[in-house]
Ligand code: FES
């Protein structure tokens with residue numbers, strides 16, 4: 001049995017320790033945002049955060065996630081209350097079929113936590129491992145930039161309120 005902390009909640013996981021994290025999230029915990037694409041670490045659809053890092057959950061055995069913080073798209077907000085990154089993707093209409101988007105967003109979230117004001121070049125380089133067949137690439141870039149601006153405005157507002 002593995003204790004897995006996902007989106008701030010502990011779960012007793014029954015799957016064997018070498019089961020891919022993606023299968024546990026989807027099949028055991030019912031968290032379906034992360035998608036199965038290639039299953040080989042080549043498309044990015046299954047990306048989640050482990051601690052502050054974006055990882056391909058299709059090639060990450062669940063035992064490697066034990067004792068670390070797992071964050072999936074469900075942890076960033078909900079349809080009723082989207083987080084800043086989710087809101088930015090909605091505002092920019094950055095999804096077509098949407099299959100690639102949860103993975104893209106989790107890698108973008110990891111980037112923004114590490115670098116709150118990334119350059120366009122940094123955003124492009126970071127999202128390079130992700131495949132999108134629909135071709136909403138420019139909208140996705142605009143959405144990440146918009147989220148960075150929104151998060152910075154929010155931070156400045158909170159700092160101002162504290163002073
Ligand atoms: S499904 Fe994991 S990288 Fe493609």
Ligand code: FES
Pocket residue numbers: 094095096097098099100101131132133134135136
């Ligand atoms: S929006 Fe369809 S694969 Fe990216």
